[in-house]
Amino acid sequence: MHWYQTSLGKKYIMAATGLGMVGFVIVHLIGNLSIYAGPAAINTYAEKLHQLVPLVWSFRLVMAILLLTHICTGTLLYLENRKARPVSYACRKNVRTSLPAETMIWSGLLLAVFIIYHLLHFTLRVTNPDISNLLDPLGRPNVFAMVALSFAKASISLAYVSAMIVLLLHLYHGIQSLFQSLGLNNGKTLPVIEKSGRAAACVLLAGYTSIPVAFLFGTLNI
Numbered sequence: 001m002h003w004y005q006t007s008l009g010k011k012y013i014m015a016a017t018g019l020g021m022v023g024f025v026i027v028h029l030i031g032n033l034s035i036y037a038g039p040a041a042i043n044t045y046a047e048k049l050h051q052l053v054p055l056v057w058s059f060r061l062v063m064a065i066l067l068l069t070h071i072c073t074g075t076l077l078y079l080e081n082r083k084a085r086p087v088s089y090a091c092r093k094n095v096r097t098s099l100p101a102e103t104m105i106w107s108g109l110l111l112a113v114f115i116i117y118h119l120l121h122f123t124l125r126v127t128n129p130d131i132s133n134l135l136d137p138l139g140r141p142n143v144f145a146m147v148a149l150s151f152a153k154a155s156i157s158l159a160y161v162s163a164m165i166v167l168l169l170h171l172y173h174g175i176q177s178l179f180q181s182l183g184l185n186n187g188k189t190l191p192v193i194e195k196s197g198r199a200a201a202c203v204l205l206a207g208y209t210s211i212p213v214a215f216l217f218g219t220l221n222i
């Protein structure tokens, strides 16, 4: 465990767990976009997923470990950095720093709050029980109706769009940073990795926000 006590060891852990979660966020978006194919498509997708019981639970366990490790290690790194530099600079001249990079701890903690809300909303279905346990004409859980009726409410859509902006902020710096921590770049590839990471974060923002926005403005409806 000695390497975990070093900053470098912790950065590797942050990068490896971050990479796993970026993978999840991409796959989850692709699954969610099936909503554009209509109720039958997303309800079938959700039903098939839930039939793979051992796989779903193994996946949930892995994701929970990745998430908790990422949060705990990130918080430790933040506290160690603060301890090393308790007084902030009067005048910062570090030109490579940016708002997303400076606020990683805060965007990360806000995302953790969003994930708790999101699980209570769509997975445990406790925040809006009136619209969360409907069945479709084939007697399956009506995920389409749950998402549609949720996002028809401006307050819920606004909460999701705000959370997706926080996700953008976190990944705008996070994706390129993880390549750096894993040593997968050099002077030549750095600008390409930086641009691709930022572009990927913007694509994820556009994909995810399109869903609440489509229901709120009636482009998609039940």
Ligand code: HEM
Binding pocket: 025, 028, 032, 046, 060, 063, 111, 115, 118, 119, 122, 123, 143, 147, 160, 167, 208, 209, 211, 212
């Ligand atoms: C517009 C944005 C989003 C929509 C419409 C959405 C939709 C959903 C739905 C419907 C479920 C429940 C699936 C089911 O039980 O059948 C779910 C689960 C989940 N979502 Fe999202 N999601 C969104 C964004 C996100 C984001 C950005 C993250 C991560 C940062 C995320 C993480 C999760 C997790 C961890 C689960 C639990 C998976 C499980 O049940 O094992 N979601 N989402």
